[in-house]
Amino acid sequence: MVFIGSFALALALLLALYACGASLMGARRKMPALVESASHALWAMAGMVAIATGVLLNALFSSDFAIKYVAQHSSTTLPTFYKITALWGGQEGSLLLWTFLLAIFAAIVAWQNRDTGLELTPYALFTLAAVASFFLIMLNFVTPPFARAFPRPPEGGDLNPLLQNYWMAIHPPSLYTGYVSTTVPFAFAVAAMVSGRLDDAWIRRTRRWALFSWFFLTLGNLFGARWAYEVLGWGGYWAWDPVENAAFMPWLMMTAYLHSVMIQERKDMLKVWNLALIGLAFALTLFGTFITRSGVISSVHSFTQSGLGPYFSTFLGVVVVCYTALLLYRVKLLRSTAELESFLSREAAFLFNNLVLVGIAFAVFWGTVFPIISEAVRGVKITVGPPFFNEVNAPLALALLFLMGVGPLIAWRRASTRNLVANFSMPAVIGVAVGAAAAALGVLQWYVLSALSLAAFVAATVMLEFSRGVMARRRAVNEAAPRALVNLVAKNNRRYGGYIVHLGVAMAFVGIVASSFFKVEVKRSLAPNQTLDIGDYKLKYLGVSGDETFHMERLGARLELSRDGRSLGVLEPARVFYKRQQQPATQIALRTTPSADLYVVFAGLDPKSNLATFQVFLTPLVLWLWAGGFLMALGTVVAMWPDVREREAISRAWERRTLGWQAADTADFEGESF
Amino acid sequence: MRRVAFLLFLLASLAALAPFGSALSRTVSAPSRASLDEVAEGLTCQCGCGLTVANCNHPMCSFSVPVREQIEKMLNSGLTKHQILEQFRAKYGEKVLSSPQPEGFNLLAWVMPFAAIFFGAAVILIVLARWRARPSKPIAEANESVQGYDVKLRYRLRREVERLG
Numbered sequence: 001m002v003f004i005g006s007f008a009l010a011l012a013l014l015l016a017l018y019a020c021g022a023s024l025m026g027a028r029r030k031m032p033a034l035v036e037s038a039s040h041a042l043w044a045m046a047g048m049v050a051i052a053t054g055v056l057l058n059a060l061f062s063s064d065f066a067i068k069y070v071a072q073h074s075s076t077t078l079p080t081f082y083k084i085t086a087l088w089g090g091q092e093g094s095l096l097l098w099t100f101l102l103a104i105f106a107a108i109v110a111w112q113n114r115d116t117g118l119e120l121t122p123y124a125l126f127t128l129a130a131v132a133s134f135f136l137i138m139l140n141f142v143t144p145p146f147a148r149a150f151p152r153p154p155e156g157g158d159l160n161p162l163l164q165n166y167w168m169a170i171h172p173p174s175l176y177t178g179y180v181s182t183t184v185p186f187a188f189a190v191a192a193m194v195s196g197r198l199d200d201a202w203i204r205r206t207r208r209w210a211l212f213s214w215f216f217l218t219l220g221n222l223f224g225a226r227w228a229y230e231v232l233g234w235g236g237y238w239a240w241d242p243v244e245n246a247a248f249m250p251w252l253m254m255t256a257y258l259h260s261v262m263i264q265e266r267k268d269m270l271k272v273w274n275l276a277l278i279g280l281a282f283a284l285t286l287f288g289t290f291i292t293r294s295g296v297i298s299s300v301h302s303f304t305q306s307g308l309g310p311y312f313s314t315f316l317g318v319v320v321v322c323y324t325a326l327l328l329y330r331v332k333l334l335r336s337t338a339e340l341e342s343f344l345s346r347e348a349a350f351l352f353n354n355l356v357l358v359g360i361a362f363a364v365f366w367g368t369v370f371p372i373i374s375e376a377v378r379g380v381k382i383t384v385g386p387p388f389f390n391e392v393n394a395p396l397a398l399a400l401l402f403l404m405g406v407g408p409l410i411a412w413r414r415a416s417t418r419n420l421v422a423n424f425s426m427p428a429v430i431g432v433a434v435g436a437a438a439a440a441l442g443v444l445q446w447y448v449l450s451a452l453s454l455a456a457f458v459a460a461t462v463m464l465e466f467s468r469g470v471m472a473r474r475r476a477v478n479e480a481a482p483r484a485l486v487n488l489v490a491k492n493n494r495r496y497g498g499y500i501v502h503l504g505v506a507m508a509f510v511g512i513v514a515s516s517f518f519k520v521e522v523k524r525s526l527a528p529n530q531t532l533d534i535g536d537y538k539l540k541y542l543g544v545s546g547d548e549t550f551h552m553e554r555l556g557a558r559l560e561l562s563r564d565g566r567s568l569g570v571l572e573p574a575r576v577f578y579k580r581q582q583q584p585a586t587q588i589a590l591r592t593t594p595s596a597d598l599y600v601v602f603a604g605l606d607p608k609s610n611l612a613t614f615q616v617f618l619t620p621l622v623l624w625l626w627a628g629g630f631l632m633a634l635g636t637v638v639a640m641w642p643d644v645r646e647r648e649a650i651s652r653a654w655e656r657r658t659l660g661w662q663a664a665d666t667a668d669f670e671g672e673s674f
Numbered sequence: 675m676r677r678v679a680f681l682l683f684l685l686a687s688l689a690a691l692a693p694f695g696s697a698l699s700r701t702v703s704a705p706s707r708a709s710l711d712e713v714a715e716g717l718t719c720q721c722g723c724g725l726t727v728a729n730c731n732h733p734m735c736s737f738s739v740p741v742r743e744q745i746e747k748m749l750n751s752g753l754t755k756h757q758i759l760e761q762f763r764a765k766y767g768e769k770v771l772s773s774p775q776p777e778g779f780n781l782l783a784w785v786m787p788f789a790a791i792f793f794g795a796a797v798i799l800i801v802l803a804r805w806r807a808r809p810s811k812p813i814a815e816a817n818e819s820v821q822g823y824d825v826k827l828r829y830r831l832r833r834e835v836e837r838l839g
Contacts, residue, residue, distance in 0.1 A: 340805035363787035385772035604733040
């Protein structure tokens with residue numbers, strides 16, 4: 001099996017290199033057959049990488065400790081579910097997963113664009129194959145996943161206990177899917193610049209890929225935050241750790257990109273900016289991988305440190321230099337004949353929205369790398385932690401929220417006074433009213449009041465757009481309101497999907513602000529039958545109970561929860577000890593309601609005094625963060641869904657294909673939604 | 675109709691504040707976070723957890739547990755947050771502070787993000803001013819419906835051409 005896995009990876013590398021050469025030569029010499037063979041090579045490469053991934057999964061399943069990776073990251077007692085997740089629990093496996101996703105995406109791109117001519121596709125295939133070649137070189141020569149263990153150990157070292165959590169089963173694959181899929185728009189951007197076809201064709205062909213990437217980056221960040229919330233046991237979900245930052249930056253770049261491409265599609269402006277953004281987004285995914293794997297910055301999330309750093313930094317350098325050179329080479333052709341009538345226009349609002357998003361990304365990047373810069377310049381180690389990121393990003397987040405409310409309603413070209421009054425008076429009144437109501441409830445922090453007002457303002461702009469659309473449909477086609485709403489979204493899914501995302505962002509922001517400002521913490525040691533009060537809740541410590549398996553020992557504490565004298569059940573936080581890794585871990589107990597989360601950590605038991613120590617947090621509106629995140633994901637799905645006209649275009653293309661006509665380029669219809 | 679919708683939305687927005695308010699009524703009335711936490715938030719735990727001393731929850735942590743006790747003693751002796759942080763910096767070096775002090779070279783950490791944003795804003799304003807100076811095409815009314823019409827027309831034209839083709 002080891003031989004099959006290694007051989008499949010070697011073959012995949014050869015196929016990727018062949019795809020590079022064939023696609024490039026096919027494009028330069030105008031030989032479609034050669035480009036077609038490059039596509040076939042990419043399909044075969046995807047097959048080979050899939051086989052290698054399957055072999056490693058099988059080895060993990062069967063606890064084949066002859067493979068070093070399996071011996072290091074699995075054990076016979078590890079539950080089967082975590083044997084699968086161990087695939088991305090270590091360096092080699094996670095790199096294999098990355099390559100597997102890239103190979104699959106490259107194969108899909110080759111299939112999607114098989115009949116789209118020799119202008120863009122061959123160069124895009126070349127870029128995808130080149131990136132895949134780099135990863136396959138790593139897998140074949142630097143961190144081979146099928147390296148043998150000598151001597152074969154009788155038992156494996158087990159998976160890191162912090163990774164033995166269901167959120168970790170979905171967080172890395174989601175984040176990797178988001179990371180890796182940025183390669184597709186990046187590849188088409190390179191293709192546009194190399195080929196000189198600098199119109200918005202590359203954007204239309206990759207619009208859905210960009211949304212797909214954003215969708216998974218959103219989920220990846222969300223799942224990662226949830227994992228931190230449940231597993232690390234400190235009552236928070238985001239610590240501005242370098243690895244968290246590395247996942248957040250591409251998300252910010254892709255958000256900026258998704259907004260600015262709208263301007264290029266409608267107004268033929270910002271061509272250089274869009275190319276720069278997608279290049280930065282891709283470079284930041286490589287930077288994130290570099291940070292996670294190099295050990296250059298210490299992080300609680302760096303589970304896979306190795307000597308890969310120099311290779312990744314070199315590759316990152318090559319990508320940045322080549323891409324910048326290409327951009328500079330084409331910059332004259334990219335100049336648009338843009339015109340602007342007024343600073344009070346949607347174009348200007350979108351530009352400032354981009355500025356704030358990229359500004360936040362820069363602030364996060366700067367804070368992440370500043371310790372390295374400080375050490376290099378002054379030779380002094382420093383820490384840049386949460387207080388820095390919170391202080392720098394807090395005002396920028398408010399600006400972003402404001403622009404998020406303004407952007408969708410302000411008119412293109414020039415907003416007249418009439419337009420401003422008609423669109424913004426009601427949301428502004430609602431924003432102010434919500435702020436005033438919050439102040440009346442006792443909220444006195446200016447930041448919280450601003451955040452609440454702006455979130456209400458954003459929500460009101462979204463609701464206003466929905467209500468206007470529904471009323472217009474009711475007038476025009478005499479539909480009932482629910483039907484009009486469904487049809488409105490179905491026929492304009494890109495636009496209304498975006499509004500749903502905005503609503504999700506506003507909701508998540510309220511959750512973040514409330515949970516950051518109003519968290520209450522109580523830490524206390526209790527003897528059996530003693531109680532602890534937090535907010536309206538009362539926790540009565542009943543005692544501890546232990547259990548043990550081959551895999552772990554667990555000491556659970558039982559706490560009876562009540563509110564206003566009414567019992568709400570028993571909470572069981574626990575301390576867990578993983579035997580193989582000789583490592584303790586925390587299992588929190590959580591009671592979630594829309595208004596607040598009660599989060600209980602069993603900090604320890606003193607056997608002498610029989611006192612159990614608990615750390616309890618009462619955190620308002622955490623649920624709003626998760627709900628807002630899922631609303632963002634839902635909005636993205638709505639925006640990605642093919643609209644009526646795209647479906648018509650696709651069916652016409654199929655009709656023509658069956659009639660034997662020359663293949664249609666359905667991509668021509670991408671991105672046109674009204 | 676619009677007024678009714680407006681009032682309904684206003685009421686819904688205020689109703690959405692209800693859980694916020696009830697959470698606040700509980701949390702605001704609870705004792706506010708001790709200044710111990712404020713000081714502990716300014717220090718990074720050195721146990722490798724990557725969190726601040728305020729957030730490190732390792733029960734037997736060899737750093738955060740004694741440091742919290744020290745902070746409490748220091749606060750009781752009347753030292754300010756700044757003085758306490760200075761004492762820890764003198765003992766453990768700058769890395770113990772959870773954010774760089776805004777002085778000397780470290781000022782760069784604080785200044786650069788805002789400098790970059792102001793620079794970006796200036797560039798955008800200059801670019802927008804240039805675009806604004808260009809002669810604009812005559813358009814009857816510049817609003818979204820005109821833009822929408824443009825795209826719709828383009829789509830219809832393409833379909834017509836396709837049918838003819």
